[in-house]
Amino acid sequence: MSNTGRPEVTAYVALGANLGDAADTLRKALQALGSTHGLRLVKASSLYRTAPIESSGPDYLNAVAEVASALTAPALLAALQGIENAAGRERPYRNAPRTLDLDLLLYGGARIDSPALTVPHPRMWERAFVLVPLHEIAPSLVTGQRLSAVADQAIERL
Template sequence: MAASHPDRAGHVAPALHAFIGVGGNLGDPIRAVHQAADTLSQHPQVRALRLSPLYITAPVDSTGPAYVNAVMRIETTLMPHALLAVLQQIEQAHGRTRPWRNAPRTLDLDLLWYDGRHIHTPDLIVPHPRMHQRAFVLQPLQDLAPDLTLPQGPLAALLAQCRDQKIDRLAAPNDTQDPEFS
């Protein structure tokens, strides 16, 4: 059952689950991932946030240094396009520029999945149209929601199809702690 949150006018809206891909390969991407999670967790319309373990991956359809990637699971009362706008504000605060498609970046936040909804607008496609082909999304997503099934199939089966993509879990001093922000 979804949690509820009062909005500024006192109306209660149910909190919905969303998954957000987070990563970067310029500057200090580990710090950027953690700061983005912290910033998002402080938004008044985000009730809970859980961050997957971090992974190091080679660029996919991109160039530059290796990426640090993770997935965040949130409960939110933000509607999809409002959530996208918040994610883009966080990216911009971290110096994100878009000189060309798939350019190296300081921070990348992608709305991957929004409460099982299918959205197809000029500025937002959910579920993310390529996440089923990317180990750097599937592995951390499986860490958070092993039973989640995408339109293309179960996460484990999709991840097996990406076994040629190298992905290494980043060992961290607090890796044994539950990475929950709230």
């Protein structure tokens, strides 16, 4: 039970950035996750460098964080978007380069399909930049078959 009186749910958040000082931005985003009311940062993966997929611009730095959340999934999404906005996130067009991107990957065992939120994240199983760092911190969630399916995507642990 959290200090909000709600039970905590284990959630996983993907972090990515490819504009500005991406490493510093990701470190600050992890700090923000840990200091957001109703969230507790449990662990974070290493940083990884990946080429943009369906996007342009410089290489991305990526990570995945496990959080214990006393927030509902929509409230967690709103908190993530607030952290993005504080980092200067702009959305000029789909898949534009970004100062910070935070995606809610998993929220406990929930399956959510609403106009605002889909959980599990619909493309997470297709992306090495999600699966490799997720496997680092929660190996039981990512099978070898899933990792093999994205083995052709270049990813470098920093």
